[in-house]
Amino acid sequence: xxxxxxxxxxxxxxxxxxxxxxxxxxxxxxxxxxxxxxxxxxxxxxxxxxxxxxxxxxxxxxxxxxxxxxxxxxxxxxxxxxxxxxxx
Numbered sequence: 024x025x026x027x028x029x030x031x032x033x034x035x036x037x038x039x040x041x042x043x044x045x046x047x048x049x050x051x052x053x054x055x056x057x058x059x060x061x062x063x064x065x066x067x068x069x070x071x072x073x074x075x076x077x078x079x080x081x082x083x084x085x086x087x088x089x090x091x092x093x094x095x096x097x098x099x100x101x102x103x104x105x106x107x108x109x110x111x
Contacts, residue, residue: 027043027044028044029042029043031075031076037059038056038057039056040053040055040056041055055082057078059074059075
């Protein structure tokens with residue numbers, strides 16, 4: 024991917040996206056989208072956007088970390104696509 028600045032923006036529909044910053048003002052496809060429920064937004068008040076920033080930063084740190092999150096278990100990695108995507 025071409026090196027660029029990233030921005031975290033709340034869209035008109037309430038979704039919060041991570042996307043490359045656009046220099047010419049044109050719409051850019053998001054790299055990731057985060058949807059925070061209205062219940063959570065009302066509980067966190069204005070801090071919900073800080074939550075979104077922390078979540079995106081954690082994801083970026085994970086992607087660019089030198090450590091493998093899965094270790095050396097190649098069999099597990101091959102089976103990764105078959106596992107349900109559940110966050111606990």
